[in-house]
Each structure stands twice: as C-alpha cells, then as structure tokens.
Amino acid sequence: MIVSTMLAERNATVRRGYRLHLTNLEDRALTYLVRFWVTPPDEKPHWAAPLNEFFQFYTGLPGLEFNSSASPFVRTGGVYGSSQTFQVSPQQTVSIGFSPTAPGDLSKDIHYLEGYVTLELPVVRTGQGDVRFHPTPQANGPVRVLLNPEMTMLHIDTQGAGYTQNLDGVVTGRVSMTRLNFDTVEPLVPASGKAENEVTPNGSLLLTHDALVKALQTNALEESSSPLISQLMSPAERMGALVELLCELDTKKEFVNELNKLLEKNQAAARICKSSA
Secondary structure (H helix, E strand, O other): OEEEEEEEEEOOOEEEEEEEEEEEOOOOOEEEEEEEEEOOOOOOOOOOHHHHHHEEEEEOOOOOOOOEEEEEEEEEOOEEEEEEEEEEOOOOEEEEEEEEOOOOOOOOOOOEEEEEEEEEOOOEEEOOHHHOOEEEOOOOOOEEEEEEEEEEEEEOOOOOOOEEEEEOOEEEEEEOOOOOOEEEEEEOOOOOOOOEEEEOOOOOOOEOHHHHHHHHHHHHHHOOOHHHHHHHOOHHHHHHHHHHHHOOEOOOHHHHHHHHHHHHHOOOOOOOOOOOO
C-alpha cells in the first residue's frame, strides 16, 4: 500500500527529511517492509550511488539500537527504490525514516528530491531441508497498522558561530555565540486519508475456484478488449503480472485442471503443472 508522498531537501539553512511512526495493532509480532521510491532529478540516466550517499536512513529512536535490514537504492524503471525491513512487537511503535547527510563528493549537486513511500508485509521463509525457503504469508488476511508520516526539518543557524562587532569602522571586539540549530516536524496526511489502515500480507491472496468460474463466465465478453490491454502493457509488465499471479495460485488439483482447460481454450502456449512438494 502507498503510505504517503515524501521529499528531501538540503541547503545551507535547512535539511528536510521524512519519518514514519508505525504501530503494530495486532497481537503478534510482524515483519514490515518499507520502500522509499525517489523520482530522478531529471530525465538523464543517473547512478544510484549519489542517492545512497545523500540519504541517511534510520530505524528506531535515537540512541536505541533496533534490528533492521536495509537495501540500497537501485533503479527500477523510471524511479529509484530503497527498502528497510524490520519487525515490530505487538502493540508497539517503531519510527523509520531518513535525513539528508552533509554534502559528499558524489551527492554535492543534489539539493531537492521527491518521491513516495510504500508499506508491505513480506512473506517469511519457513520449512526445513529442501523446502526451507518456502515463502509463507505472515497472516491469512489483512492486518491492522497505525501510520503517522511526517516531514522532519533541521534548521541550521548560520549566524550564531560568532561575528566581529564593528562600530563606525572601528573593530571593538569579537562576540561569540552558541550556534542554535533546532528541529521542527510537520505532519503529513496518509495516502489513505486515515491513520488506521489494513495491509494485506504478500502471498495471502489465492486465485480460488469461484474466481476462476467468474473468469470463465466473463471471458467471452473480455476477448474483444484483451488486444487493447496487451498494447497498453509492456512485455516486462505482462511477465511481472504473470509471475505474481502464478505465485498466488490455489494448489488444489481441481483448480489446476480447470485452469489448464481455460488456457487450452484460449490457445495458450503454456500449462500449469502442480508441484509435488
């Protein structure tokens, strides 16, 4: 699900970042996957390395260690994506976000970026032996979460480090002052328009027998529109959709048999073979 939009800014007086407070409203611990999607600053191809230098991600409150795994930015189509995976105990809240770092060699020309944030409940790997990596949904249905996204701003004092007092052209002395940097927070409206949301775990949706029967009943009506759909979707998008659907198939023998009849009716080049595992 889409959580909210985000932006990052870095200049001489302010650093704008993003923070998401996520509360697990269920009665068991769950693993969450937050993805940060960034729109490139322009249409030219860019390396992801400057983005990895620009963003400083964190999970948990300052000074408190929190176990999480991170994936650096990589290019996916026309956007760049990075992710953080972490576990939240029941009825507990975890904060996750980023702030721009100080300018580095690779990211010195980056000042402003926009994008959005998504949330998933990834499958977990269970089992032993040959099936120890079997992907298993964390729940059979949607789980409840409380989402509170916000923009963080560090205002940098550029005047407080000290200055020379000058009266009528005569230097009377140097006044030293403490640099005063301060933080502010601006709440963001979740994309759903509400704080409490339901997230469907990855891998929990099955193409059931009833769904197949409905597809058979409407197949004749949709035949005329399928060529148009093929033209609107790229081969990579169609392949991705196929893989996603195959991962969500019901494994009952009766379902597989009826699906193969549908594939044969439509002169498809492939058939489904149920695994014995």
